[in-house]
Amino acid sequence: MGDRRDGGRKRVELGRLPAAGPLYRRALLGTLPGRGGRGDGTLPAVELAVGGVTVDRAHLAGYDRVCGFRLTDRLPATYPHVLGFPLGLRLMTGPGFPLPLVGLVHVANRITMHRPVDAGEPLDLVGYAEHLRPHARGRQVDVVLVASVGGTEVWRGVSTYLRRERTPDGGAGRDPAERPAPPAASARWRVDRQVGTDYARVSGDHNPIHTSRLGARLFGFPRPIAHGMWSLARCLAALANRVPEAYTVEVAFKLPVPLPSTVDFSATPEGGFALHDARTGRPHLTGALTQAAPA
Secondary structure (H helix, E strand, C coil): CEEEEECCEEEEEECCCCCHHHHHHHHHHCCCCCCCCCCCCCCCCEEEEEEEECCCHHHHHHHHHHHCCCCCCECCCCHHHHHHHHHHHHHHCCCCCCCCCCCCEEEEEEEEECCCCECCCCEEEEEEEEEEEEECCEEEEEEEEEEEECCEEEEEEEEEEEEECCCCCCCCCCCCCCCCCCCCCCEEEEECCHHHHHHHHHHCCCCHHHHCHHHHHHCCCCCCECCHHHHHHHHHHHCHHHCCCCEEEEEEECCCCECCEEEEEEECCCCEEEEEECCCCCEEEEEEEEECCCC
8 A cells, every 4th residue: 555645635556456344244333422533624635546457257247237238348338346445445444534334325327427437447536525515405516436547537437416404495396386297118127136135245345235125225215216326327237328438427316216126217308217116106216418528
């Protein structure tokens, strides 16, 4: 492990990606009384870096199957997020991170693929947090992950997390307008209960709200919910024939997908897409895919 200054942040070079299990245990211990100080309310000026991360093709194939992608050596846009997920966990469970990991809600994601990435290309990964800011329901923060090949950025992902907290206005500012009618469905999918544990296995995200009825109930959900990044990946798999060589996909996660459930997927010629509850029409996810200039 080494460190240096880069762009105003202290870069910490790790010899390998951290293991997710101990980081989750650290996060759970931090919820106990008297444990887990949260620093001074600002984000640590640090970024974590790991060089030469290689793709296990068997793992990639397992991920493709769980999310509905075709089995190829080209990485889906959501796959580098899975590779670098332990860096985000390490950042958010660090002693100076101002928001506790347990209870954070993944509310939005933006991914840019600058070019296709092959499974045989080793990736250099860098992760950091930025833009801690107030929100009508608490505070938000962006966790950024960048993947490079040979010194050139090929992929960038920004995950936005919300910490629900009491605010002076009591959460004012929420849109009181009636929910618009959902668009016509392009496809209807049955999302089985097993999706939670299957995606946890291939992503390393073993948050119990996705895999355990008891864990889900502890956080106010009557039954486990699907990972937001699985929902995004499943939508991108359905859009595979429309995806250009370089593109940006932005998504807002609305209401969670309970497991099991049936959802309607819709897409527009302009690149918009959405996921709604098949029975009630309530929105789970809305997104847009736009062509991007190559890096």
